[in-house]
Amino acid sequence: MRFSKGRNFLFRIPEGEEIGGFINRFAKENNILMGTVRGIGSLRNPKIGYFDEKAGKYRVIPLEGTYELVSLSGNISVKDGQPFAHIHVALGGPDGRVHGGHLVEGEVFVAEVLVEELLGEVLERKPRENGLALWDEAEL
Numbered sequence: 402m403r404f405s406k407g408r409n410f411l412f413r414i415p416e417g418e419e420i421g422g423f424i425n426r427f428a429k430e431n432n433i434l435m436g437t438v439r440g441i442g443s444l445r446n447p448k449i450g451y452f453d454e455k456a457g458k459y460r461v462i463p464l465e466g467t468y469e470l471v472s473l474s475g476n477i478s479v480k481d482g483q484p485f486a487h488i489h490v491a492l493g494g495p496d497g498r499v500h501g502g503h504l505v506e507g508e509v510f511v512a513e514v515l516v517e518e519l520l521g522e523v524l525e526r527k528p529r530e531n532g533l534a535l536w537d538e539a540e541l
């Protein structure tokens with residue numbers, strides 16, 4: 402898929418917000434249908450997911466306390482007719498060890514986020530047999 406660069410948004414998410422929900426709302430408010438997301442900061446009591454391929458669903462890993470948001474990366478596309486951010490995170494605990502996975506939820510202590518909009522054909526997530534909501538595969 403070929404896209405051209407759209408607008409760039411750099412912003413801080415208010416403390417106490419749920420990070421994924423806020424990014425989805427931000428995309429909707431600004432009519433961002435496609436894009437990439439990056440961020441750093443700190444999250445409270447985050448939950449991350451590990452997709453269990455055999456079970457066909459996410460195993461949720463709850464983390465207690467405040468974790469450094471070492472890295473947030475993801476993309477924005479369309480799911481159920483709305484902009485939807487698919488986000489993965491690396492979270493650093495007090496001992497410096499990192500937990501990583503699919504972002505399920507996390508309360509913002511600090512979050513500095515960059516959204517880069519992409520313009521072009523809109524990719525849509527659709528439910529697949531493997532239990533995931535995915536784009537159509539690319540054709541060469």
Ligand code: ZN
Pocket residue numbers: 487488489503504
């Ligand atoms: Zn994921």
